[in-house]
Amino acid sequence: xxxxxxxxxxxxxxxxxxxxxxxxxxxxxxxxxxxxxxxxxxxxxxxxxxxxxxxxxxxxxxxxxxxxxxxxxxxxxxxxxxxxxxxxxxxxxxxxxxxxxxxxxxxxxxxxxxxxxxxxx
Amino acid sequence: xxxxxxxxxxxxxxxxxxxxxxxxxxxxxxxxxxxxxxxxxxxxxxxxxxxxxxxxxxxxxxxxxxxxxxxxxxxxxxxxxxxxxxxxxxxxxxxxxxxxxxxxxxxxxxxxxxxxxxxxxxxxxxxxxxxxxxxxxxxxxxxxxxxxxxxxxxxxxxxxxxxxxxxxxxxxxxxxxxxxxxxxxxxxxxxxxxxxxxxxxxxxxxxxxxxxxxxxxxxxxxxxxxxxxxxxxxxxxxxxxxxxxxxxxxxxxxxxxxxxxxxxxxxxxxxxxxxxxxxxxxxxxxxxxxxxxxxxxxxxxxxxxxxxxxxxxxxxxxxxxxxxxxxxxxxxxxxxxxxxxxxxxxxxxxxxxxxxxxxxxxxxxxxxxxxxxxxxxxxxxxxxxxxxxxxxxxxxxxxxxxxxxxxxxxxxxxxxxxxxxxxxxxxxxxxxxxxxxxxxxxxxxxxxxxxxxxxxxxxxxxxxxxxxxxxxxxxxxxxxxxxxxxxxxxxxxxxxxxxxxxxxxxxxxxxxxxx
Numbered sequence: 001x002x003x004x005x006x007x008x009x010x011x012x013x014x015x016x017x018x019x020x021x022x023x024x025x026x027x028x029x030x031x032x033x034x035x036x037x038x039x040x041x042x043x044x045x046x047x048x049x050x051x052x053x054x055x056x057x058x059x060x061x062x063x064x065x066x067x068x069x070x071x072x073x074x075x076x077x078x079x080x081x082x083x084x085x086x087x088x089x090x091x092x093x094x095x096x097x098x099x100x101x102x103x104x105x106x107x108x109x110x111x112x113x114x115x116x117x118x119x120x121x
Numbered sequence: 122x123x124x125x126x127x128x129x130x131x132x133x134x135x136x137x138x139x140x141x142x143x144x145x146x147x148x149x150x151x152x153x154x155x156x157x158x159x160x161x162x163x164x165x166x167x168x169x170x171x172x173x174x175x176x177x178x179x180x181x182x183x184x185x186x187x188x189x190x191x192x193x194x195x196x197x198x199x200x201x202x203x204x205x206x207x208x209x210x211x212x213x214x215x216x217x218x219x220x221x222x223x224x225x226x227x228x229x230x231x232x233x234x235x236x237x238x239x240x241x242x243x244x245x246x247x248x249x250x251x252x253x254x255x256x257x258x259x260x261x262x263x264x265x266x267x268x269x270x271x272x273x274x275x276x277x278x279x280x281x282x283x284x285x286x287x288x289x290x291x292x293x294x295x296x297x298x299x300x301x302x303x304x305x306x307x308x309x310x311x312x313x314x315x316x317x318x319x320x321x322x323x324x325x326x327x328x329x330x331x332x333x334x335x336x337x338x339x340x341x342x343x344x345x346x347x348x349x350x351x352x353x354x355x356x357x358x359x360x361x362x363x364x365x366x367x368x369x370x371x372x373x374x375x376x377x378x379x380x381x382x383x384x385x386x387x388x389x390x391x392x393x394x395x396x397x398x399x400x401x402x403x404x405x406x407x408x409x410x411x412x413x414x415x416x417x418x419x420x421x422x423x424x425x426x427x428x429x430x431x432x433x434x435x436x437x438x439x440x441x442x443x444x445x446x447x448x449x450x451x452x453x454x455x456x457x458x459x460x461x462x463x464x465x466x467x468x469x470x471x472x473x474x475x476x477x478x479x480x481x482x483x484x485x486x487x488x489x490x491x492x493x494x495x496x497x498x499x500x501x502x503x504x505x506x507x508x509x510x511x512x513x514x515x516x517x518x519x520x521x522x523x524x525x526x527x528x529x530x531x532x533x534x535x536x537x538x539x540x541x542x543x544x545x546x547x548x549x550x551x552x553x554x555x556x557x558x559x560x561x562x563x564x565x566x567x568x569x570x571x572x573x574x575x576x577x578x579x580x581x582x583x584x585x586x587x588x589x590x591x592x593x594x595x596x597x598x599x600x601x602x603x604x605x606x607x608x609x610x611x612x613x614x615x616x617x618x619x620x621x622x623x624x625x626x627x628x629x630x631x632x633x634x635x636x
Contacts, residue, residue: 020288025280025284028284029284032284032287032288032291035288035291036287036291036294038295039291039294039295039298040294042295042298042299043294043295043297043298043301044298045298045302046298046299046301046302046303047301047302048302072301073298073301076250076297076298076301079250079254080253080294083254083257086261087257087260087261087287087290090261090264090283091283091284091287094264094268094276094279094280094283095280097271097276098276098277098279098280101271101273101276102273102276102277107280110277110280110281111277112273112274112277113274113275113277113278113281113351113352113354113355114350114351
């Protein structure tokens with residue numbers, strides 16, 4: 001089970017690196033979304049996968065009776081997903097606004113803050 | 122006890138809410154100043170407590186460590202929070218004159234206070250995942266501050282800043298996940314013991330390198346610094362100053378924390394990499410600065426070369442070197458923020474930050490010249506200012522460690538720093554103004570003049586105090602270095618006792634059994 005998820009993480013990272021190498025900023029952003037999901041899955045797997053065992057404690061006991069899923073990585077992943085969602089919403093808005101103002105999504109053409117040929121003037 | 126630790130985080134958050142509610146009136150900016158003053162006072166209490174009691178720790182929500190979130194302050198954390206309070210207050214006062222009403226209505230002061238809260242949180246947390254959360258708090262507010270105003274240059278710089286920082290964040294998150302998978306804990310004090318039990322040291326080094334890269338992007342070290350000179354010269358001057366002072370230093374702090382507390386299992390390997398990184402960071406930063414022709418862009422590249430000195434202290438990993446790193450961070454935050462504030466005043470009265478478009482400031486505004494010279498000389502390492510002692514300790518430490526080449530690099534970079542400071546001095550202060558203007562400080566209204574110059578003068582005086590009376594600061598840095606190199610006190614403060622090594626493999630075995 002862990003092996004399958006690990007392979008999936010690998011495929012996700014490979015796809016996202018391919019996207020992030022593009023000059024188009026929007027593609028880069030899509031790559032970033034993929035790789036953040038790969039990171040979330042990494043945390044999820046590192047808590048070990050235990051199928052069909054929800055982390056519930058029976059009434060009247062202090063601890064689960066049998067081996068259950070590790071709840072902590074799930075909490076971490078939830079936090080990371082929420083934070084990531086906010087960041088990507090911001091990043092998408094920023095890319096859209098940049099496209100409106102600069103008229104390009106090609107990162108090679110974004111040289112306003114660091115104009116070419118200025119060095120050594 | 123726990124209030125003392127939580128106050129530096131709660132005060133800026135509360136101020137942020139109030140400042141956002143009053144963002145349309147003049148109350149907002151005064152709330153921001155009051156909140157920053159409150160933060161400085163709270164950090165003073167925290168420092169007094171840490172000096173009296175040693176490392177203080179508190180468990181949030183009464184969940185015992187290592188299961189709950191721990192806030193912990195040793196001397197390094199405490200001094201970083203105090204410096205955050207000082208720079209925070211100085212820049213908040215400066216922002217009274219520097220930030221226009223349009224930006225205030227958009228929520229400048231609220232974002233600014235959230236940034237301070239994020240920085241303080243990162244300094245005070247004792248949990249790696251919580252550190253990630255504080256990084257995000259810091260990051261999202263810095264995104265907002267960076268592009269506030271929406272000029273085309275800002276959007277351009279913003280894209281690079283946002284994308285590269287998000288990549289580093291994701292790397293950090295993956296490293297946290299993998300480290301949890303290996304050790305079963307994310308509490309930093311608990312990790313100190315847990316990493317010694319790991320039966321696969323090679324994998325641990327891989328994770329250490331992932332942390333090094335993730336924090337390296339934040340700290341802007343070679344070859345990961347490209348987002349910094351692309352963006353730091355675009356926003357309002359108050360924003361540039363607080364970014365330059367604090368943000369990269371959070372990365373340096375995290376590197377110091379993680380590579381003195383957790384990843385000390387193979388110092389010969391990890392810290393040698395850090396040493397090379399430090400050397401290249403110093404050289405590339407200062408050469409970049411020498412090639413630039415804009416006040417703020419020169420200063421941005423100088424941030425990078427100065428980060429190299431701090432990493433150098435960590436990389437040598439001797440008591441004296443750590444003393445140098447701690448001293449350097451404290452000195453650098455004050456000086457660097459101050460130089461950006463001076464650049465803002467020069468822009469206000471002379472009309473530009475492009476060195477070829479301004480001039481004549483020495484003749485018409487000699488006070489500003491003096492206020493520039495103090496931090497500039499300090500940055501370059503002139504005795505008796507604070508930078509001299511910081512560099513002296515680091516060079517002495519590298520000579521003691523027989524790392525002669527890095528000592529030579531540090532000295533040459535210091536010389537080149539003087540070169541580019543002279544370049545700013547010659548172009549902005551000595552040569553006549555190209556358009557024949559005579560920029561005067563009296564051109565500003567009395568209120569603006571006070572708001573702009575009081576923080577600059579205060580920070581300059583602080584630099585002089587550190588320079589003329591370095592002994593208490595060095596003694597403090599020595600105590601801090603002792604705590605960093607022998608984390609027993611830190612671990613005991615968080616966990617209540619040094620973990621019994623014999624019981625730990627059982628925990629690991631239990632985790633394996635779950636699998």
